[in-house]
Amino acid sequence: MNLTIKYFGLLAEVTQRSEETLVFTKSTVQHLLEDLYSKYPKLKEKDFQVAQNLEIVAKDTILTDEEIALLPPFSGG
């Protein structure tokens, strides 16, 4: 499947991009994160949540082919 991955705030600094598209064959958010940690080792030190299709999801969530967003701690207001 084709996954669009978006990086926000501090995480976009770590990955040096705000968005990328990956072709991905495994099934869960956790699997995806393992791949991303290999690609961006510094990501592993950072605190963040994962949203799939605009909703925060747990690590064992099955990936659909929708948008994945990596969100550092919120600091609005």
Added chain:
Amino acid sequence: MNLTIKYFGLLAEVTQRSEETLVFTKSTVQHLLEDLYSKYPKLKEKDFQVAQNLEIVAKDTILTDEEIALLPPFSGG
């Protein structure tokens, strides 16, 4: 002593005045109220507090020769 008595809100309607000066010889707020009830019988039906020199006082408070105010329930804001 000379007492200045001020009436506010609904009470000024009952007494038909906003202020009057009385020469008074007895000692407590309660004594004063008894005199005022004789003068303005409808006052007795009304809910109010008494302030002496800008502070709410109890009925057994000794009168000084300062201002007395009759205050109906507050409805600011």
Added chain:
Amino acid sequence: MKEKKAKNVFVEGAISAEFIGNSIAKHQSKTTIGAHNIFLGQVRADQIDGKAITAIEYTAHQDMANEKFFEIREATFVKFNLTCMHIYHSLGAVNAGEICLFVFVSSPRRKEVFKALEFVVEEIKAKVPVFGKELFEDESHQWKVNS
């Protein structure tokens, strides 16, 4: 008489939205402030026995009220970590839809402003001798009772 330190909180007639906007603008040079909280009391056109309220006419024991506003102000600064506080209350007629009470508190932190603002507004309602005369469209009236 005690020393008078209280300033006059009362303004004649309604408090305009523009006045409130200007008051907010004046706080933008105070860069230790992180949170403002503003309460506005607005006159409702309540229907009572089929008649609408068109305005409230406010009177007050002004000297006592200003003393009480001052005491509330002092107590609030002791209880809460505020940078500044402003209170304005109308006297005279305020039409339905117009603003009669403007309370403005500011602090470095938001938790403080929420607690402080509610405290100030409840204290005003309970302790300040202000009296509202509700005027109806047929020129009759009744005296407002706070709930």
Added chain:
Amino acid sequence: MKEKKAKNVFVEGAISAEFIGNSIAKHQSKTTIGAHNIFLGQVRADQIDGKAITAIEYTAHQDMANEKFFEIREATFVKFNLTCMHIYHSLGAVNAGEICLFVFVSSPRRKEVFKALEFVVEEIKAKVPVFGKELFEDESHQWKVNS
């Protein structure tokens, strides 16, 4: 994708005091309202390691943030008896002293607005993906953490 009902809460740059004043003025035709409560978030010029914050640059996951603002709005109307509610949040740079968040709730009764406003502001802080980059006078930066 779920049906998009959320409107855009974001405004580019700071929220002006004049905008807030105008927003208040627009509510004066709503004569069932008795109480307004307004929260304003303002950027502080905090000193960190001897350097002052000059601005915060806000970014957001805008689609998700607008969804969350909408969910917060819906939940607030269910929980509290409100006449209306408005939320505006800045994107991009907001200088120290300027306003980055404007939350405005109105109700017939004051008790409702106090509870509702604090609920909305805390929900925004907890649930809306907005990110503040604190810019210092020497052009370094750090990422804001809400407390």
